[in-house]
Amino acid sequence: MQLRQSKHRTTAKNRKMKEGMRTRCESCIVRQFNALRAMGKEELKKVSDSKITKTVKKGETIFEEGEKLDGVFCVRSGVSKLSKLSENGKDQIVKLATKGEVIGQRSVIAEEFSNLSAKAVDDMEICFIPKDIITTTLNTNPNFGVEVLRHMAHDLKEADDVIVNMGQKTVKQRIAQAFLYLKSNFGEDKDGFLTLTLSREDIANVVGTATESCIRIISEFKKKGLLETSGKKVAIADEKGLEEVVEGF
Amino acid sequence: MQLRQSKHRTTAKNRKMKEGMRTRCESCIVRQFNALRAMGKEELKKVSDSKITKTVKKGETIFEEGEKLDGVFCVRSGVSKLSKLSENGKDQIVKLATKGEVIGQRSVIAEEFSNLSAKAVDDMEICFIPKDIITTTLNTNPNFGVEVLRHMAHDLKEADDVIVNMGQKTVKQRIAQAFLYLKSNFGEDKDGFLTLTLSREDIANVVGTATESCIRIISEFKKKGLLETSGKKVAIADEKGLEEVVEGF
DNA sequence: AGCCCAACATGACATTTATCATATTTTAGA
DNA sequence: TCTAAAATATGATAAATGTCATGTTGGGCT
Numbered sequence: 001m002q003l004r005q006s007k008h009r010t011t012a013k014n015r016k017m018k019e020g021m022r023t024r025c026e027s028c029i030v031r032q033f034n035a036l037r038a039m040g041k042e043e044l045k046k047v048s049d050s051k052i053t054k055t056v057k058k059g060e061t062i063f064e065e066g067e068k069l070d071g072v073f074c075v076r077s078g079v080s081k082l083s084k085l086s087e088n089g090k091d092q093i094v095k096l097a098t099k100g101e102v103i104g105q106r107s108v109i110a111e112e113f114s115n116l117s118a119k120a121v122d123d124m125e126i127c128f129i130p131k132d133i134i135t136t137t138l139n140t141n142p143n144f145g146v147e148v149l150r151h152m153a154h155d156l157k158e159a160d161d162v163i164v165n166m167g168q169k170t171v172k173q174r175i176a177q178a179f180l181y182l183k184s185n186f187g188e189d190k191d192g193f194l195t196l197t198l199s200r201e202d203i204a205n206v207v208g209t210a211t212e213s214c215i216r217i218i219s220e221f222k223k224k225g226l227l228e229t230s231g232k233k234v235a236i237a238d239e240k241g242l243e244e245v246v247e248g249f
Numbered sequence: 250m251q252l253r254q255s256k257h258r259t260t261a262k263n264r265k266m267k268e269g270m271r272t273r274c275e276s277c278i279v280r281q282f283n284a285l286r287a288m289g290k291e292e293l294k295k296v297s298d299s300k301i302t303k304t305v306k307k308g309e310t311i312f313e314e315g316e317k318l319d320g321v322f323c324v325r326s327g328v329s330k331l332s333k334l335s336e337n338g339k340d341q342i343v344k345l346a347t348k349g350e351v352i353g354q355r356s357v358i359a360e361e362f363s364n365l366s367a368k369a370v371d372d373m374e375i376c377f378i379p380k381d382i383i384t385t386t387l388n389t390n391p392n393f394g395v396e397v398l399r400h401m402a403h404d405l406k407e408a409d410d411v412i413v414n415m416g417q418k419t420v421k422q423r424i425a426q427a428f429l430y431l432k433s434n435f436g437e438d439k440d441g442f443l444t445l446t447l448s449r450e451d452i453a454n455v456v457g458t459a460t461e462s463c464i465r466i467i468s469e470f471k472k473k474g475l476l477e478t479s480g481k482k483v484a485i486a487d488e489k490g491l492e493e494v495v496e497g498f
Numbered sequence: 499a500g501c502c503c504a505a506c507a508t509g510a511c512a513t514t515t516a517t518c519a520t521a522t523t524t525t526a527g528a
Numbered sequence: 529t530c531t532a533a534a535a536t537a538t539g540a541t542a543a544a545t546g547t548c549a550t551g552t553t554g555g556g557c558t
Contacts (some may be wrong), residue, residue, distance in 0.1 A: 011401060016538085016541095018362045032479065052536085065449075074438050083544095084409060084410075084413045085328070086414075086416075086417035086418070087279060087414050087417075087496060087497065088417055088497060090417055092412060092413040092416040092417050094409050094412050094413070106402045106405055106406065107402075109395075109398050109399060109402045110399055110402040110406065112402060112406075115406050115409055116408075116409065119551080128534070138391060138394070138395050139391050139392070140391060140394065141391065142387065142388050142389060142390065142394055143388070145387065145391055145394030145395060145398060146358075146387050148392060148398060149387070149394060149397060149398055149401065150358060150359055152398065152399065152401045152402065152405060152542075153356075153358045153359040154359060155357065155405055156355055156401060156404055156405050156408060157355065157361075157364050159365055159405060159408035159409065159412065160343050160365065160408065161333075161364075162412050163341060163343050163408065163411050163412055163415060164333045164335050164341040164343070166336075166412060166415035166416055166457060167311025167341040167415055167454075167456070167457025167458075168335035168336075168339055168341050169335070169458060170514070170515090171514075171515065172514085199535070199536090200535075200536065200537095205416075207416070208307055208415060209416075209516085210515075210516055210517075211516075211535090211536090212515095212516075212517080212518095212536095212537085212538090213514090213515060213516070215535095215536060215537060216515095216539095218536095219538080229283050231523090231524065231525085232524080232525090232535075232536080247336060248336065248337060291519095419544070420544075420545070421544085448503080448505070448506090449505075449506065449507095458545075458546085458549075459545075459546055460505095460506090461507085461508085461545095461546075461547075461548090462544090462545060462546065463504095464505095464506060464507060465507085465508075465510085465545095467507095468506095468507070468508080473538090478504095480553090480554065480555080481505075481506080481554085481555090
């Protein structure tokens with residue numbers, strides 16, 4: 001497991017995020033899923049007035065590891081992968097953030113450079129919210145603080161679960177689990193294919209294995225009738241079977 | 250990696266924690282390390298009046314996975330391992346909590362059953378703080394909320410780092426790293442042995458490997474002059490060498 | 499002091515996973 | 529539509545890791 005250079009480091013070039021039309025936060029459905037719902041009327045108005053809605057195309061970077069964040073990003077649509085580069089040059093994807101989730105809040109709250117980078121897996125629509133409003137609301141509105149805390153507590157629990165899986169499950173089990181996760185979190189289209197299509201490399205970087213191993217195991221799952229593929233699209237053919245793989249059969 | 254039963258599940262029996270003498274929180278040094286320092290005078294007084302100081306002996310359980318917590322525990326001395334049992338019957342140690350750290354707060358804040366169990370690695374002295382005081386303070390004192398948030402943000406970052414290490418480093422690298430961690434976090438005694446002595450099994454459960462593999466790698470490190478042992482005590486003989494192992498040489 | 503049990507240790511072997519090489523397919527873009 | 533590059537696929541092999549067996553040691557206990 002050594003010295004494979006990451007092939008395409010994202011540069012400042014693919015960073016132009018289109019600034020889009022304004023939508024009022026007050027009427028944004030997405031807000032129900034995150035801590036912004038604990039904000040008062042005036043606070044929300046301030047957010048709405050200072051936020052910037054952006055379009056991010058698939059593959060583009062929202063922010064990079066080590067970068068100073070001046071605010072947080074609220075995901076309106078699409079999916080972002082949060083990853084960290086390890087010394088061997090490979091990315092480890094730590095989390096996939098989707099509609100309603102807020103990213104970058106950990107770094108803003110800790111007042112640190114970001115420990116992760118965020119890239120769009122999909123075409124995305126996101127809102128940038130300057131950190132001032134976040135921090136002043138935190139300092140004045142305890143409800144908001146509690147709500148943010150609850151979300152962070154949830155993230156922490158999920159991270160714990162990932163650690164356990166990484167430590168105790170085989171690569172094969174983790175890959176099976178990853179597909180079940182993709183189904184239950186992002187669903188499938190009318191033809192039964194997973195809505196969110198990740199590249200094999202991304203899947204490998206989620207479960208922490210080599211891309212070739214990942215491909216090989218997917219092939220094995222296909223042979224066993226657990227998965228079906230069409231191009232890079234993947235369909236779960238035998239959910240129960242995959243669950244059994246995860247449990248260790 | 251299958252079906253190895255966990256040998257000793259802790260029962261209610263080894264749960265009698267001795268209730269000790271009272272020390273005022275206001276003068277507790279340990280408080281400087283955690284979010285309690287953001288509490289006001291009266292809040293702190295309430296904590297001090299309602300807290301219960303307990304002694305926990307090495308090996309005893311503070312709380313178990315799935316248990317409902319009625320408060321948090323503040324570590325005054327000693328070390329606790331926070332772990333989660335995976336389906337294959339092995340524990341994954343997710344975190345070691347030491348002096349000044351507060352455990353159980355995630356579950357109390359999220360109002361969920363604990364996702365982890367906490368056991369004493371050392372003889373410990375801990376203070377139990379009922380959750381009412383925590384939650385009411387959170388609801389009224391924004392400073393406290395922000396402080397808790399900061400600590401949780403820190404935990405989350407650490408969890409991210411663990412995920413990356415589990416995904417991208419070999420067992421050998423992770424074990425080398427674990428010893429460097431033990432040195433930098435718990436120090437060494439006058440003879441150069443690590444202050445905190447973990448069993449080989451615990452180390453294996455930290456890095457997510459089989460106990461035998463862990464022992465084997467420690468033996469290898471001894472042969473290479475990176476470690477020295479005396480009984481179960483371990484000394485770091487070549488710190489630079491271990492660092493090189495972690496980097497991948 | 500001596501006994502006993504759990505922890506430590508090591509060998510032999512099976513299995514999993516990574517690595518390198520090389521096709522083949524798919525996709526994005528001219 | 530065509531083409532080059534990227535992604536997917538697979539083989540061969542080496543290296544890492546797990547598993548089972550068995551032996552050894554050390555520390556707590558009477």
